[in-house]
Amino acid sequence: MSELRDNGKPLFIQIRELIEDQIVNDQLKEGDQAPSTNQLVQFYKINHVTVAKGVNQLVESRILYKKRGIGMFVAEGAKNKLMTKRKEDFMDDYVVKMVREADKLGLSEGELVELIKRVRRGESNGE
Structure with missing residues (x-):
């Protein structure tokens, strides 16, 4: 534990x-x-x-x-319930805010996807 x-x-x-x-x-x-x-x-x-x-x-x-x-x-079905709930929470807590901020910055969907790929590759400025 x-x-x-x-x-x-x-x-x-x-x-x-x-x-x-x-x-x-x-x-x-x-x-x-x-x-x-x-x-x-x-x-x-x-x-x-x-x-x-x-x-x-x-x-x-x-x-x-x-x-x-x-x-x-x-x-x-517990795992499926939890995964569904967590995905919904992830969207509400992170993705919605990220997309709104991207819209404010004028980032296109393609640019946003590229930023996500960079983070996944470990190329973000925050590391």
Whole structure:
């Protein structure tokens, strides 16, 4: 398990995102048992209620499901749901803003694509 960061996000969201990342990265696959609330509490040394809130959000969104007395498991189609949501969020959080800024700068679609290719090749000024 990876570490939680002091990034301004509430811990329950970090717990949720940690499990989501494990699903997206195929560390947890459909039908696999997710880490238990108790395991997460012990590992991260945080409040049980905080962990439960993050896990319950995944249950509510049908990414995880509960088997009474056994634990939490990754639901069928969980990875696809997460990937679809993340792609939508990526578009809303980054692509829309990038395109708007490109429009302000008068960049053509071709120029914008070329800039993206340069970044992918590691030719950006920011590195």
